[in-house]
Amino acid sequence: AKHVYTFGAGKAEGKADMKNLLGGKGANLAEMNLIGVPVPPGFTITTEVCTMYNEQGQEKTFEVIKPEVEAAVAQVEKLTNTKFGDKDNPCLMSVRSGARASMPGMMDTVLNLGMNADAVEGITKKSGNARFAWDSYRRFIQMYGDVVMEMKPASKEENDPFEEIIEQLKEEKGIELDTQFTTEDLQELVKRFKAAVKKETGKDFPTDPWEQLWGAIAAVFGSWNNPRAIYYRRMEKIPDEWGTAVNVQAMVFGNMGDTSATGVAFTRDAATGEDIFNGEYLINAQGEDVVAGIRTPQEITRSGSRKWAELQGISEEERASKFPSLEETMPELYKQLDETQQKLEDHYSDMQDLEFTIQEGKLWLLQTRNGKRTGAAMAKIAVDMLEDGKIDEKTALSRIDANKLDELLHPVFVPSALKSANEVAKGLPASPGAATGQVVFFADEAAKYPVSILVRVETSPEDLEGMHIAEGILTARGGMTSHAAVVARGMGKCCVSGAGAVKINYKTRVMTIDGKEFKEGDWISLDGSTGKVYEGKVDTKNPEMSGNFAKIMDLAEKFARMKVRTNADSPNDAKVARKFGAEGIGLCRTEHMFFEGDRIKAMREMILANNETERRKALEKLLPYQREDFEGILEAMAGFGVTIRLLDPPLHEFVPHEEANQKEMAQEMGISVEAVKALVDDLHEFNPMLGHRGCRLGNTYPEITEMQARAIIEAAVNLKQKGVDARPEIMVPLIGTVKELKLQADIIHETAQKVFEEKGAKVDYLVGTMIEVPRAAVTADEVAEVAEFFSFGTNDLTQMTFGYSRDDAGKFLPVYLEKGILKNDPFQVLDQDGVGQVVKMGVEKGRKVKPDLKIGICGEHGGEPSSVMFCDSVKMDYVSCSPYRVPIARVAAAQANI
Numbered sequence: 001a002k003h004v005y006t007f008g009a010g011k012a013e014g015k016a017d018m019k020n021l022l023g024g025k026g027a028n029l030a031e032m033n034l035i036g037v038p039v040p041p042g043f044t045i046t047t048e049v050c051t052m053y054n055e056q057g058q059e060k061t062f063e064v065i066k067p068e069v070e071a072a073v074a075q076v077e078k079l080t081n082t083k084f085g086d087k088d089n090p091c092l093m094s095v096r097s098g099a100r101a102s103m104p105g106m107m108d109t110v111l112n113l114g115m116n117a118d119a120v121e122g123i124t125k126k127s128g129n130a131r132f133a134w135d136s137y138r139r140f141i142q143m144y145g146d147v148v149m150e151m152k153p154a155s156k157e158e159n160d161p162f163e164e165i166i167e168q169l170k171e172e173k174g175i176e177l178d179t180q181f182t183t184e185d186l187q188e189l190v191k192r193f194k195a196a197v198k199k200e201t202g203k204d205f206p207t208d209p210w211e212q213l214w215g216a217i218a219a220v221f222g223s224w225n226n227p228r229a230i231y232y233r234r235m236e237k238i239p240d241e242w243g244t245a246v247n248v249q250a251m252v253f254g255n256m257g258d259t260s261a262t263g264v265a266f267t268r269d270a271a272t273g274e275d276i277f278n279g280e281y282l283i284n285a286q287g288e289d290v291v292a293g294i295r296t297p298q299e300i301t302r303s304g305s306r307k308w309a310e311l312q313g314i315s316e317e318e319r320a321s322k323f324p325s326l327e328e329t330m331p332e333l334y335k336q337l338d339e340t341q342q343k344l345e346d347h348y349s350d351m352q353d354l355e356f357t358i359q360e361g362k363l364w365l366l367q368t369r370n371g372k373r374t375g376a377a378m379a380k381i382a383v384d385m386l387e388d389g390k391i392d393e394k395t396a397l398s399r400i401d402a403n404k405l406d407e408l409l410h411p412v413f414v415p416s417a418l419k420s421a422n423e424v425a426k427g428l429p430a431s432p433g434a435a436t437g438q439v440v441f442f443a444d445e446a447a448k449y450p451v452s453i454l455v456r457v458e459t460s461p462e463d464l465e466g467m468h469i470a471e472g473i474l475t476a477r478g479g480m481t482s483h484a485a486v487v488a489r490g491m492g493k494c495c496v497s498g499a500g501a502v503k504i505n506y507k508t509r510v511m512t513i514d515g516k517e518f519k520e521g522d523w524i525s526l527d528g529s530t531g532k533v534y535e536g537k538v539d540t541k542n543p544e545m546s547g548n549f550a551k552i553m554d555l556a557e558k559f560a561r562m563k564v565r566t567n568a569d570s571p572n573d574a575k576v577a578r579k580f581g582a583e584g585i586g587l588c589r590t591e592h593m594f595f596e597g598d599r600i601k602a603m604r605e606m607i608l609a610n611n612e613t614e615r616r617k618a619l620e621k622l623l624p625y626q627r628e629d630f631e632g633i634l635e636a637m638a639g640f641g642v643t644i645r646l647l648d649p650p651l652h653e654f655v656p657h658e659e660a661n662q663k664e665m666a667q668e669m670g671i672s673v674e675a676v677k678a679l680v681d682d683l684h685e686f687n688p689m690l691g692h693r694g695c696r697l698g699n700t701y702p703e704i705t706e707m708q709a710r711a712i713i714e715a716a717v718n719l720k721q722k723g724v725d726a727r728p729e730i731m732v733p734l735i736g737t738v739k740e741l742k743l744q745a746d747i748i749h750e751t752a753q754k755v756f757e758e759k760g761a762k763v764d765y766l767v768g769t770m771i772e773v774p775r776a777a778v779t780a781d782e783v784a785e786v787a788e789f790f791s792f793g794t795n796d797l798t799q800m801t802f803g804y805s806r807d808d809a810g811k812f813l814p815v816y817l818e819k820g821i822l823k824n825d826p827f828q829v830l831d832q833d834g835v836g837q838v839v840k841m842g843v844e845k846g847r848k849v850k851p852d853l854k855i856g857i858c859g860e861h862g863g864e865p866s867s868v869m870f871c872d873s874v875k876m877d878y879v880s881c882s883p884y885r886v887p888i889a890r891v892a893a894a895q896a897n898i
């Protein structure tokens with residue numbers, strides 16, 4: 001097999017659709033070459049080699065790929081007219097990781113590889129710029145030392161060891177900025193850096209470029225398994241076996257002086273989705289300087305620069321002289337960049353996130369990818385591109401990450417609360433949203449408070465997990481393309497970046513804003529849409545459904561085959577779900593209703609009754625409550641089916657366990673406390689979830705089923721007489737044999753007949769069952785003889801198919817996920833290979849007997865996109881999920897069908 005793919009000078013062995021093999025970065029570097037965008041030449045070592053590296057080890061792998069790598073380096077040398085390690089004309093390279101799915105900042109990059117005592121002379125001669133040559137050299141030692149030789153800070157309160165040395169030298173020289181270092185200073189840094197490496201690692205810093213190259217390749221492959229990469233994969237559900245590619249590429253230099261620069265840009269606004277080219281750059285800088293927030297980057301466009309200055313409270317004069325845009329400093333190159341960004345966006349017909357470097361007046365592109373964006377931006381960009389005719393409806397729909405729609409439903413600040421809130425600082429609106437929480441200063445302490453705001457000078461990839469946990473992120477430094485901003489937008493997390501007034505002391509754990517102190521644990525609020533920081537808590541409320549949201553829902557409506565219902569136990573939930581487009585209720589649990597007010601007393605009386613007569617008396621009391629509830633829900637869902645499940649949980653859950661409550665109950669029932677206690681103890685079960693519950697209750701106490709059936713049918717008849725189209729579907733839970741269902745169905749039908757006679761009116765209703773015991777799925781053909789519909793209860797079905805207790809799985813599931821025994825938590829993501837096959841069998845056997853049997857799902861999985869797609873593939877009629885997941889399920893249902 002081929003392990004190395006070259007690109008350069010308008011030719012490439014790879015192309016954009018080879019992401020699986022070349023990683024996203026490598027595939028797009030190849031593609032840019034093919035469409036005439038200037039890219040420094042290089043080559044990509046495939047993701048398959050990463051897998052080989054992890055399975056067969058370094059020695060074996062390098063032996064296999066060595067000839068191809070050497071040939072590819074030779075080609076780069078030829079195209080750049082340089083030589084690796086040469087004294088006069090050295091070739092310097094970058095070594096970059098790049099996985100299939102973009103993992104920004106997750107893996108490590110080494111720049112200026114090939115530097116040594118000879119090369120630095122060669123670069124000096126060639127460029128006539130000794131300072132630049134030595135600056136590149138010291139950067140190389142820093143990056144290589146960090147990435148390959150593991151020179152890390154000793155603790156989280158400590159600085160990076162190289163930064164320590166830099167600070168030390170600055171102090172000795174009495175200077176403040178990196179740019180004030182002279183060539184001699186940089187030479188001194190190189191010397192001290194090397195000495196530090198020797199001291200810390202016991203190894204000499206490698207001088208042979210080939211040794212450097214292989215070391216860097218190994219580090220990139222190794223970084224696939226670093227903790228932050230692993231965490232990111234978990235979060236984004238990226239499989240461990242994908243691996244990363246390695247891109248080796250000729251360097252171009254943004255740090256060659258004032259005609260050189262480097263930057264990052266977006267073809268549209270990644271926060272709002274507006275079609276505005278934007279980005280940041282730095283003159284005389286290299287690579288990571290922009291994202292790492294070391295110097296304050298400047299805006300690329302003039303209008304962006306003005307907006308930035310306004311937010312920072314900087315006058316137009318000061319802005320134009322101190323922070324001019326690229327459009328102003330390098331108008332010709334700006335024009336080229338603007339043309340290139342348009343070309344790239346048109347080519348990929350999606351918003352691009354690009355990296356560029358200008359070396360002595362020549363523009364080079366170093367990366368392009370589909371840009372990460374907020375949920376709001378995702379919706380707007382898809383709708384705008386559709387309306388502009390750039391993509392078709394199906395493409396627009398496929399651009400929606402269903403889970404991200406959730407962000408559009410997130411709370412926003414209550415305007416009046418915001419007005420009276422005390423604004424203490426202002427930064428950049430890096431990622432929209434409203435966040436209120438308690439201040440923490442270290443990512444690994446984000447979980448210290450129930451809701452925290454992570455406050456950092458800047459964030460780094462190590463902070464990922466804490467950023468995920470925190471409610472919002474505030475940074476003192478860094479721009480719109482800083483690590484914090486990019487990652488926060490990807491997570492849909494509120495972020496304010498570059499709030500310059502915020503001074504942080506990590507040692508004392510205090511932040512100071514204009515003399516005002518905020519300690520760890522103090523409350524602050526962030527508005528990620530305006531960049532404002534407020535003191536204390538600010539109230540939030542639910543958002544309005546925006547126009548783009550509605551348009552996407554229309555698209556979903558057009559393409560989905562399956563219907564989406566909701567799980568709702570109250571008229572209010574039903575109304576919310578209707579607004580989100582739910583067409584019916586897939587699961588109405590009756591037991592929640594019993595906990596309200598006085599009802600629980602009647603319920604307890606029923607449970608603690610000694611005989612049928614007593615039980616019937618208590619049930620009489622419950623009937624009107626139930627009827628009233630059902631009327632409310634059936635009315636809120638008028639015109640749509642409402643599946644009502646008969647009593648399901650073990651009775652033990654309803655009875656009083658505390659002494660005071662038992663006393664009260666004893667009084668109520670006119671019996672002794674001891675008697676109540678005995679009755680309660682009697683209900684104890686060793687395995688309640690496999691015990692006396694579901695239809696086992698209805699079959700042992702048929703009068704419960706009778707009462708519930710009566711309440712449902714009476715409610716429906718009452719509504720019909722009011723002119724409301726009520727459509728009850730009565731669902732028997734937890735059956736394992738057809739007879740269990742048959743006996744319950746008989747009671748329901750008899751009761752309905754009685755009610756119809758009493759009322760002199762009829763309604764249509766269905767009797768069906770939940771399929772949640774594996775035996776019910778296996779014998780679904782028999783069950784379907786009686787059932788008029790099936791609803792797969794995949795929570796219990798997962799529990800019983802795996803034999804994992806839902807309530808106890810927390811003890812081992814995390815370990816199982818870590819060890820790769822399971823890919824996902826099966827209670828969140830339907831296990832298609834196992835539980836899914838049981839579902840499939842149930843559907844097929846059921847439909848063999850009743851071809852038009854109505855079938856749906858009502859477990860948590862009904863709102864999880866991959867599970868929804870599975871439900872479509874086995875031809876279910878609908879999925880049902882909680883109200884706020886209805887939009888997500890609707891989009892997933894549509895995506896399953898395009």
Ligand code: ADP
Nearest residue numbers: 094096097105109249250251252287288355366
């Ligand atoms: P990440 O995936 O973390 O963005 P990259 O591989 O894109 O890492 O590298 C980080 C930065 O290094 C890039 O933004 C770019 O500015 C710089 N860089 C990478 N390769 C080169 C190169 N060949 N010449 C100049 N700069 C480079």
Ligand code: MG
Nearest residue numbers: 104105355367
């Ligand atoms: Mg990059």
Ligand code: MG
Nearest residue numbers: 733772793796
């Ligand atoms: Mg169940």
